[in-house]
Amino acid sequence: MSCKTPGHSPPAMIEIEQVWKAVDRRTVALSAERIPLDQAGDRMLAVAVRADTDLPPFDQSAMDGYALGSAPSGAPFKQVATLAAGHASRRTLRPGEAARVFTGARLPRGTFAIARQEDCTAKADVVRVGVACPHGAHVRQRGGIARAGAQILPAGCRLLPGVAGLLASCNAFEVSVLRRPKIEHLVTGDELARPGEKLRPGRIRDANGPLIQALLAALGLSTRRRRLSDSAAALRKAVVKSDADLLLISGGSGPGGRDHARAALEAAGFAVHCSSVNSRPGRPLIFASRGPRLAFGLPGNPLSHYVTFHGFVRRAIARMEGRPPPRLLSATLRGDPPDADDRRRSWFPARLTLGAGGAEARPLRWKHSGDLTPLAEANALILSSGEAPLRDGDRVAVLPAFDTLEAA
Numbered sequence: 438m439s440c441k442t443p444g445h446s447p448p449a450m451i452e453i454e455q456v457w458k459a460v461d462r463r464t465v466a467l468s469a470e471r472i473p474l475d476q477a478g479d480r481m482l483a484v485a486v487r488a489d490t491d492l493p494p495f496d497q498s499a500m501d502g503y504a505l506g507s508a509p510s511g512a513p514f515k516q517v518a519t520l521a522a523g524h525a526s527r528r529t530l531r532p533g534e535a536a537r538v539f540t541g542a543r544l545p546r547g548t549f550a551i552a553r554q555e556d557c558t559a560k561a562d563v564v565r566v567g568v569a570c571p572h573g574a575h576v577r578q579r580g581g582i583a584r585a586g587a588q589i590l591p592a593g594c595r596l597l598p599g600v601a602g603l604l605a606s607c608n609a610f611e612v613s614v615l616r617r618p619k620i621e622h623l624v625t626g627d628e629l630a631r632p633g634e635k636l637r638p639g640r641i642r643d644a645n646g647p648l649i650q651a652l653l654a655a656l657g658l659s660t661r662r663r664r665l666s667d668s669a670a671a672l673r674k675a676v677v678k679s680d681a682d683l684l685l686i687s688g689g690s691g692p693g694g695r696d697h698a699r700a701a702l703e704a705a706g707f708a709v710h711c712s713s714v715n716s717r718p719g720r721p722l723i724f725a726s727r728g729p730r731l732a733f734g735l736p737g738n739p740l741s742h743y744v745t746f747h748g749f750v751r752r753a754i755a756r757m758e759g760r761p762p763p764r765l766l767s768a769t770l771r772g773d774p775p776d777a778d779d780r781r782r783s784w785f786p787a788r789l790t791l792g793a794g795g796a797e798a799r800p801l802r803w804k805h806s807g808d809l810t811p812l813a814e815a816n817a818l819i820l821s822s823g824e825a826p827l828r829d830g831d832r833v834a835v836l837p838a839f840d841t842l843e844a845a
């Protein structure tokens with residue numbers, strides 16, 4: 438059986454960077470939504486947050502000790518009040534007076550400084566201070582962190598876990614963040630058996646469904662998965678029906694007679710921006726858009742799926758969510774990559790570690806693009822330039838697969 442469709446010339450092959458440009462050009466950031474702060478972890482802020490009040494909102498004691506009405510001069514102070522966190526007093530301290538204060542307490546007017554309790558001795562209401570206290574010592578001044586109305590976080594910043602407390606301090610218990618994409622994964626292939634089903638001759642398991650689900654889960658996302666036979670009509674119907682922001686089609690992305698992804702996307706009104714990329718694996722990659730909706734046709738080989746997800750799909754997701762796109766790092770190659778003398782742009786599953794000498798990437802052995810075994814260890818992909826064979830010790834471009842780098 439011939440692999441070529443008579444009368445069809447192969448689609449023009451474009452470079453990886455051209456696909457990235459097309460993705461950047463076609464991807465629009467998703468709309469904003471207001472969600473509870475407790476659910477906003479790692480989202481991208483859509484609108485700047487301003488302090489709703491001075492931070493801190495009042496002059497505050499930074500210590501357990503005594504608020505002094507004047508500088509210590511050797512003479513004892515008279516304790517006139519006790520103030521704990523959460524309590525306030527209308528009293529104004531006069532020179533020679535002191536108030537017992539605990540950390541976080543709102544300071545009375547007239548406070549000159551705080552003397553730490555370990556620097557004081559107190560008997561009944563007589564307080565002696567054994568050290569000099571400069572003006573304002575151990576006082577957290579009202580508005581010292583930010584004034585009411587000042588910008589605390591700019592629009593477009595990522596809500597790292599550390600900022601949750603800051604947002605709460607500003608009463609931002611609801612925040613406006615960019616929506617996350619609705620993603621659908623259409624998994625095509627007559628050869629795919631249902632989970633748990635006994636394998637009939639010629640059948641294999643669907644590796645790509647769970648693979649994409651797990652990759653998206655690592656980004657805090659999920660997907661709706663539909664398994665489809667290799668029917669042009671069924672795929673077309675599913676693509677037309679989809680209301681996803683991002684549609685991923687597994688399999689059938691090539692130009693062969695049994696490949697229906699391109700035709701289905703075009704029938705549903707998508708414009709196809711590329712269908713053949715100088716990328717190994719991942720040459721038959723389709724990128725298409727219809728208004729703000731994006732679609733990828735991802736080659737069915739599971740390793741190709743993994744590579745094209747990291748190499749291209751993640752970029753689209755990042756752009757939709759207002760995040761910076763995944764960046765290539767420079768690392769030292771440790772060990773020879775398989776097919777090191779190949780001249781095509783190739784991705785190699787690798788183990789990226791951070792050693793004393795910086796980032797190092799060790800290529801993992803793999804047999805062909807259906808071989809998933811290296812992914813048990815892979816946390817990165819080496820991208821070869823395709824210009825010269827790679828050698829041990831070379832500086833190479835590496836795309837980390839996840840946020841984390843492990844120490845060697």
Ligand code: AMP
Pocket residue numbers: 624625626628629641642643644645646687688689690691735736737738739807
């Ligand atoms: P395709 O891109 O549809 O031409 O498929 C290329 C290769 O990947 C074939 O060997 C398929 O059997 C295999 N393949 C396609 N889809 C999957 C899948 N979901 N899980 C595992 N292998 C697949």
Ligand code: MG
Pocket residue numbers: 625626627667688689737
């Ligand atoms: Mg197929």
